[in-house]
Amino acid sequence: QVQLVESGGGLVQPGGSLRLTCAGSGTISSFWSMGWYRQAPGKQRELVAGIIRGNRTDYVDSVRGRFTISREGTKNTMYLQMDSLKPEDTAVYLCNAYLSGNPRPYWGQGTQVIVSS
Numbered sequence: 001q002v003q004l005v006e007s008g009g010g011l012v013q014p015g016g017s018l019r020l021t022c023a024g025s026g027t028i029s030s031f032w033s034m035g036w037y038r039q040a041p042g043k044q045r046e047l048v049a050g051i052i053r054g055n056r057t058d059y060v061d062s063v064r065g066r067f068t069i070s071r072e073g074t075k076n077t078m079y080l081q082m083d084s085l086k087p088e089d090t091a092v093y094l095c096n097a098y099l100s101g102n103p104r105p106y107w108g109q110g111t112q113v114i115v116s117s
Contacts, residue, residue, distance in 0.1 A: 002026040002106045004095045009111030016115070017083045022095030022108060024076030032100040034071060034078045038091035038113075048093070049080060053100075063089070085115045 008020040024031060035050035049059045049069040057069050068081040078095065095108035 002028055004106055004108035006095045006108040006111040009113045011114045012085055013117050016085050020080040022078040031076050031097040034097045036080045037094045037096055040091040087115045090115050
C-alpha cells in the first residue's frame, strides 16, 4: 500500500515563506512523477508544480519564480519551497504521485496553507 503524507503547512504573513514536505512510503521502489496541487475554497484543484524522474520540473505561471519543487535523490520525498507568499496562495496543498507503469494517481491528505496578515 502506498501512502503520501504532507507536512509543513501553516499560517504565514504575506511575503513570508513556508516549506512543504511530502513523504512517500509503502511497497514502492520509486515514484515516476510527483507533484503539488492546491485547492482553495470554491475553486478547482490546480497543479502548482511537478517533478519527473530525472528532475525535470514545471510550474504554473502564478508561482513560477516564487516556488521551488525538489526531490530528495532516490527517496520518495518531495519538497515545495514557497517564498514571497501572497494571500491568493491560500489553499489546501496536496501531494500527488504516480508509479512507473501505473496510471493510478496517489494522493496525500493535504496540508493547509494560510497567507494572511
